[in-house]
Amino acid sequence: MSATTRAAAVPAAVIARLKAVVGPAGVLEAANEIAPYCRSWRDDWVGDVPVVLRPQSTAEVAEIVRLCAQARVPIVPQGGNTGLTGGSQPHADRSEVIVSTSRLNRIRALDTTDDTITVEAGVVLQQIQAAADTANRLFPLSLGAEGSCQIGGNISTNAGGVQVLRYGNTRNLVLGLEVVLPDGQIWNGLSSLRKDNTGYDMKQLFIGAEGTLGLVTAAVLRLFPKPTARETAWIAVDSPAAGVALLSHMRARLGDAVSAFELIGRAIVDFLIAGVPGHEDPMREVHPWYVLMDVTSQGPAGSLYEPLSEALAGAFEAGLVRDALIAASGTQAARLWRMRESLAEAQASAGGSIAHDVSVPVSRIPEFITRADAALARAYPAIRLCAFGHVGDGNMHYNPVRPLDWDRARFVAERAQINRIVHDIVVALGGSISAEHGIGRSRLAELVHYKAPVEITMMRAIKHALDPHNLMNPHKVVPG
Numbered sequence: 001m002s003a004t005t006r007a008a009a010v011p012a013a014v015i016a017r018l019k020a021v022v023g024p025a026g027v028l029e030a031a032n033e034i035a036p037y038c039r040s041w042r043d044d045w046v047g048d049v050p051v052v053l054r055p056q057s058t059a060e061v062a063e064i065v066r067l068c069a070q071a072r073v074p075i076v077p078q079g080g081n082t083g084l085t086g087g088s089q090p091h092a093d094r095s096e097v098i099v100s101t102s103r104l105n106r107i108r109a110l111d112t113t114d115d116t117i118t119v120e121a122g123v124v125l126q127q128i129q130a131a132a133d134t135a136n137r138l139f140p141l142s143l144g145a146e147g148s149c150q151i152g153g154n155i156s157t158n159a160g161g162v163q164v165l166r167y168g169n170t171r172n173l174v175l176g177l178e179v180v181l182p183d184g185q186i187w188n189g190l191s192s193l194r195k196d197n198t199g200y201d202m203k204q205l206f207i208g209a210e211g212t213l214g215l216v217t218a219a220v221l222r223l224f225p226k227p228t229a230r231e232t233a234w235i236a237v238d239s240p241a242a243g244v245a246l247l248s249h250m251r252a253r254l255g256d257a258v259s260a261f262e263l264i265g266r267a268i269v270d271f272l273i274a275g276v277p278g279h280e281d282p283m284r285e286v287h288p289w290y291v292l293m294d295v296t297s298q299g300p301a302g303s304l305y306e307p308l309s310e311a312l313a314g315a316f317e318a319g320l321v322r323d324a325l326i327a328a329s330g331t332q333a334a335r336l337w338r339m340r341e342s343l344a345e346a347q348a349s350a351g352g353s354i355a356h357d358v359s360v361p362v363s364r365i366p367e368f369i370t371r372a373d374a375a376l377a378r379a380y381p382a383i384r385l386c387a388f389g390h391v392g393d394g395n396m397h398y399n400p401v402r403p404l405d406w407d408r409a410r411f412v413a414e415r416a417q418i419n420r421i422v423h424d425i426v427v428a429l430g431g432s433i434s435a436e437h438g439i440g441r442s443r444l445a446e447l448v449h450y451k452a453p454v455e456i457t458m459m460r461a462i463k464h465a466l467d468p469h470n471l472m473n474p475h476k477v478v479p480g
């Protein structure tokens with residue numbers, strides 16, 4: 001995909017002033033250096049800018065934003081550029097500048113009494129997890145791109161991942177924010193308070209705003225006790241309905257110890273084993289669906305093995321499970337989770353998919369998959385159906401894969417129609433067309449189609465109040 005606007009290119013004099021703010025080390029101008037910042041992870045959005053700016057401090061960000069506001073130059077904030085909806089890439093007309101947070105990468109403080117960590121926007125998620133771990137704490141946000149996505153991007157997309165079931169999404173993990181507003185003012189909202197009812201909770205506006213309301217420069221995040229006991233199980237089930245019933249069964253027996261619960265269809269396991277080196281089938285028999293589950297607690301190491309085994313035995317007796325294995329070591333558990341994290345690559349290796357990041361009430365997941373599979377098979381008999389996701393949160397990645405005898409262009413040409421078939425079913429079941437990846441550009445038309453007009457009006461009013469000249473990540477998230 002590519003998108004064009006008809007805005008003017010950034011004037012050379014403005015570029016010169018912006019470059020002076022960050023100095024030579026903070027400027028990328030060569031085409032080969034800029035290219036990776038302009039291309040999306042899935043390669044379906046490609047844009048162009050005259051310059052990428054990499055400020056090192058909040059003051060530098062504020063000065064850049066102030067100069068851009070004065071000159072009416074739009075800004076695309078960018079973290080790790082792993083977003084999946086075309087939100088972090090520029091348009092193609094060179095009218096924008098990218099402000100990358102990659103050099104805003106300091107951990108400012110970690111407090112084990114308040115259980116908080118204060119980080120700049122460009123700290124890579126994995127580094128925050130590691131810093132928390134060193135302090136004997138847990139920062140629970142965890143997702144496949146954690147080695148390259150940055151916390152500013154996680155906050156701006158309200159990222160989910162595999163531990164939402166127990167800890168909530170990013171919104172639940174943020175206590176305070178520092179944000180540069182579209183006119184260049186700095187809002188220091190770096191509070192570590194857990195209770196503060198003094199009017200509107202402003203930070204919530206910026207969480208999930210995808211850079212359309214301001215540029216997040218730092219955050220105070222919640223830390224949790226580090227689990228001391230952990231078991232990982234790979235469980236074969238008959239169907240999504242059995243997977244959902246197993247979730248209820250496990251939560252009834254193990255309560256909040258169930259921290260991750262992923263449903264994975266056989267099709268994507270086949271793509272993974274065939275197309276991504278280093279993976280093998282965890283079980284000898286082939287099964288139609290699997291659950292990858294983690295249980296964790298503060299008990300002694302190994303103390304969850306018995307309760308998990310008993311809960312699984314009960315599930316066998318109830319006919320919910322076909323086969324199950326509990327990882328025998330941390331290495332085996334890591335191997336199972338690597339499978340889960342490689343599912344995006346598996347789709348690419350199979351020829352590419354049309355992605356749907358949808359949520360419905362957990363109880364309606366089986367109906368959603370049955371109806372969507374039937375509707376797509378009717379419309380496209382050769383399409384390869386493929387679903388997996390965070391079933392514990394009602395969030396499925398429903399990503400049908402290109403028919404074997406179709407080329408990519410033919411498949412992509414059907415994207416809007418396939419989206420409509422899937423999203424109509426999601427909405428009929430009371431669901432959302434974007435559970436965790438956001439709107440960006442990929443879902444903008446769908447947002448307009450499905451969201452209540454009164455909600456769109458409220459979104460536009462908020463955008464206009466904070467960014468009257470539409471300079472922060474324009475033409476994304478908020479319909480024009």
Ligand SMILES: Cc1cc2nc3c(=O)[nH]c(=O)nc-3n(C[C@H](O)[C@H](O)[C@H](O)COP(=O)(O)OP(=O)(O)OC[C@H]3O[C@@H](n4cnc5c(N)ncnc54)[C@H](O)[C@@H]3O)c2cc1C
Pocket residue numbers: 041076077078079080081082083084087088101121142143144145148149150151152153154155156157158159160161162210211212214215216217344436437440473
């Ligand atoms: C393999 C893979 C697995 C993934 N798994 C998951 C998953 O399980 N759950 C999930 O939720 N997502 C997932 N994602 C999507 C992606 O990783 C997340 O959306 C992530 O939070 C984006 O972080 P980023 O730093 O890469 O942000 P970017 O891609 O750089 O930016 C994302 C959006 O936020 C804006 N933005 C970035 N930084 C700032 C800032 N400092 N201030 C204001 N706006 C900003 C950008 O303009 C853009 O609109 C996955 C992606 C990949 C490639």
